[in-house]
Amino acid sequence: MEQTKNWWKEKVIYQIYPRSYQDSNGDGIGDLPGIISRLDYIASLGVDVVWLSPIYNSPNDDNGYDISDYRSIHPDFGTMEDFQILLDGLHQRGMKLVMDLVVNHTSDEHQWFQESRKSPNSPYRDYYIWRDGKGDKPPTNWESFFGGSAWEWDEVAGQYFLHLFTKKQPDLNWENPKVRQEVKDLVKYWLDKGIDGFRMDVISVISKEYPLVDSDHDTLAECISDLYANGPRVHEYLQELHSDVLSKYDIFTVGEGPGITRSNAIEYVGKDRGELDMIFHFDHMFMDHGPGGKYDPLPLDLGKFMNVIESWDALIDEGGWLSPFFDNHDFHRVVTRFGNDKEYREESAKLFAILLLTLRGTPSIYMGTEIGMTNREFSSIDQCRDVEGINFYHIHVDKGGDPAAFMKIISQVGRDNVRTPMQWSDQSQGGFTKGTPWIDINPNYTTINVEQAEQDEGSILHFYRSMLALRKIHPFIVYGTFHRLQEVNGQAVPADVFCYERRGEHETWLILLNISGNTYESLSPLSGTLLLGNYDQASATGGLRPWEAKIISLK
Numbered sequence: 001m002e003q004t005k006n007w008w009k010e011k012v013i014y015q016i017y018p019r020s021y022q023d024s025n026g027d028g029i030g031d032l033p034g035i036i037s038r039l040d041y042i043a044s045l046g047v048d049v050v051w052l053s054p055i056y057n058s059p060n061d062d063n064g065y066d067i068s069d070y071r072s073i074h075p076d077f078g079t080m081e082d083f084q085i086l087l088d089g090l091h092q093r094g095m096k097l098v099m100d101l102v103v104n105h106t107s108d109e110h111q112w113f114q115e116s117r118k119s120p121n122s123p124y125r126d127y128y129i130w131r132d133g134k135g136d137k138p139p140t141n142w143e144s145f146f147g148g149s150a151w152e153w154d155e156v157a158g159q160y161f162l163h164l165f166t167k168k169q170p171d172l173n174w175e176n177p178k179v180r181q182e183v184k185d186l187v188k189y190w191l192d193k194g195i196d197g198f199r200m201d202v203i204s205v206i207s208k209e210y211p212l213v214d215s216d217h218d219t220l221a222e223c224i225s226d227l228y229a230n231g232p233r234v235h236e237y238l239q240e241l242h243s244d245v246l247s248k249y250d251i252f253t254v255g256e257g258p259g260i261t262r263s264n265a266i267e268y269v270g271k272d273r274g275e276l277d278m279i280f281h282f283d284h285m286f287m288d289h290g291p292g293g294k295y296d297p298l299p300l301d302l303g304k305f306m307n308v309i310e311s312w313d314a315l316i317d318e319g320g321w322l323s324p325f326f327d328n329h330d331f332h333r334v335v336t337r338f339g340n341d342k343e344y345r346e347e348s349a350k351l352f353a354i355l356l357l358t359l360r361g362t363p364s365i366y367m368g369t370e371i372g373m374t375n376r377e378f379s380s381i382d383q384c385r386d387v388e389g390i391n392f393y394h395i396h397v398d399k400g401g402d403p404a405a406f407m408k409i410i411s412q413v414g415r416d417n418v419r420t421p422m423q424w425s426d427q428s429q430g431g432f433t434k435g436t437p438w439i440d441i442n443p444n445y446t447t448i449n450v451e452q453a454e455q456d457e458g459s460i461l462h463f464y465r466s467m468l469a470l471r472k473i474h475p476f477i478v479y480g481t482f483h484r485l486q487e488v489n490g491q492a493v494p495a496d497v498f499c500y501e502r503r504g505e506h507e508t509w510l511i512l513l514n515i516s517g518n519t520y521e522s523l524s525p526l527s528g529t530l531l532l533g534n535y536d537q538a539s540a541t542g543g544l545r546p547w548e549a550k551i552i553s554l555k
């Protein structure tokens with residue numbers, strides 16, 4: 001299918017988790033003046049869009065994903081003036097700003113919720129989902145994403161309220177037209193300030209199916225996809241938001257949410273749907289969840305990983321669009337998860353740079369990935385800050401589980417792995433803060449940091465810059481076709497090598513990615529020109545060394 005051209009298809013996103021990027025005043029919390037002081041660095045990468053995780057007022061039960069005032073800047077992060085300077089600074093450098101829109105739920109400290117709980121006659125009562133219990137039990141057996149019941153008894157209200165996330169994140173009632181109007185108003189408020197789009201948090205779960213009934217699913221994952229996600233009115237709500245507000249601005253939206261599958265995604269992002277412009281899907285991020293969920297991880301299945309990428313690429317041929325990513329603030333570090341963060345850290349980090357930036361879609365790079373930041377070791381739960389990890393730790397320990405064993409799992413899959421401070425230099429606290437950081441820095445900051453990477457021409461950082469520059473001068477990478485290859489020059493592609501061609505009208509690139517420590521000496525095309533590779537001495541026709549990755553121009 002001929003691709004419709006849109007400016008947002010041609011961009012690359014850089015995600016910043018503001019608490020952890022740069023602290024400017026020594027309170028140990030990253031802030032907007034800190035980000036402003038790093039704008040030249042961000043521009044130097046060659047990325048086009050900055051997506052900021054939430055910076056609004058919040059009691060921080062879930063680090064800002066629990067918003068108590070949508071029209072404010074959290075004082076920890078700065079002021080509205082700082083925000084304006086940041087926005088202008090990005091625009092002056094030719095970049096765009098995308099904000100996080102978290103409207104499945106608010107904080108319980110939001111004024112709407114405070115009013116809502118006061119009385120059944122409050123004009124805000126129907127802003128949330130209140131129910132009587134079943135005897136002394138909650139209205140349904142629903143479990144929250146972060147463990148425990150999804151219902152909380154509220155003394156003041158004398159009823160239960162629904163919270164799919166923590167009990168400080170009550171779900172909004174989107175059935176109520178007043179709620180939808182509030183959302184439209186706040187979206188308009190930020191768009192009128194001149195921002196360039198929204199990343200829409202758990203947008204797949206905003207519509208609930210009524211009446212609410214008990215789940216008969218064995219796992220939380222099944223319950224989420226079957227019962228919480230893709231509710232009956234989700235598309236109606238998104239279309240309404242789009243036609244009443246979003247469509248009036250030259251911006252883009254990227255939706256996230258569990259339960260968006262390869263087969264239903266097109267209903268969210270099909271080009272004539274008038275809903276979202278693109279989505280983040282989680283098929284490659286959730287594929288290692290075991291029967292017990294995320295904190296019961298399975299070994300990485302590379303074959304599955306490649307199949308997921310291939311199959312989601314085809315969404316684009318159906319007229320949809322997506323944002324490929326391998327890590328964000330909810331997962332763990334790409335080089336630890338899919339690469340090798342020990343002996344082949346440099347090579348494997350560069351391999352994933354090539355993969356991410358030679359795929360179709362609008363790629364998203366998470367801060368720190370451009371210098372190959374890794375997971376860290378959490379030996380005690382006191383070092384953790386993430387409500388999800390902490391909740392599941394207690395659930396595990398309360399059931400008699402071994403705390404040390406769970407800490408190993410947190411070190412492997414916990415969200416705090418990606419929330420440690422950005423590593424700027426080998427100075428105290430990695431140059432992140434002059435005070436004590438809100439979460440400990442990864443001790444490897446002494447060797448893995450921006451300053452060191454700037455000085456080393458062969459660094460992961462310089463590699464990202466080269467890769468981003470290459471993508472920019474070859475626009476066919478955005479709109480051209482993608483073909484996975486099972487054979488190269490008559491040779492079968494091994495199971496741990498990902499190989500594909502990208503074709504434009506005048507160009508064909510062959511991408512060879514050895515996602516393993518094995519050597520494949522003879523796997524190469526007959527001829528071609530090596531455009532970029534992750535080894536110093538390399539050629540188009542030489543084979544593949546451990547974690548070797550190449551972009552070869554075939555014509």
Ligand code: ISL
Pocket residue numbers: 062065066102145165201202257258294329330331388415
């Ligand atoms: O984090 C996850 C797995 O560890 C996801 O299941 C995540 O909870 C889900 O994708 C929703 O994430 C978003 O909404 C949450 C917030 O905690 C996340 O940080 C946010 O990205 C609630 O707002």
Ligand code: CA
Pocket residue numbers: 023024025026027028029030031076
């Ligand atoms: Ca600060």
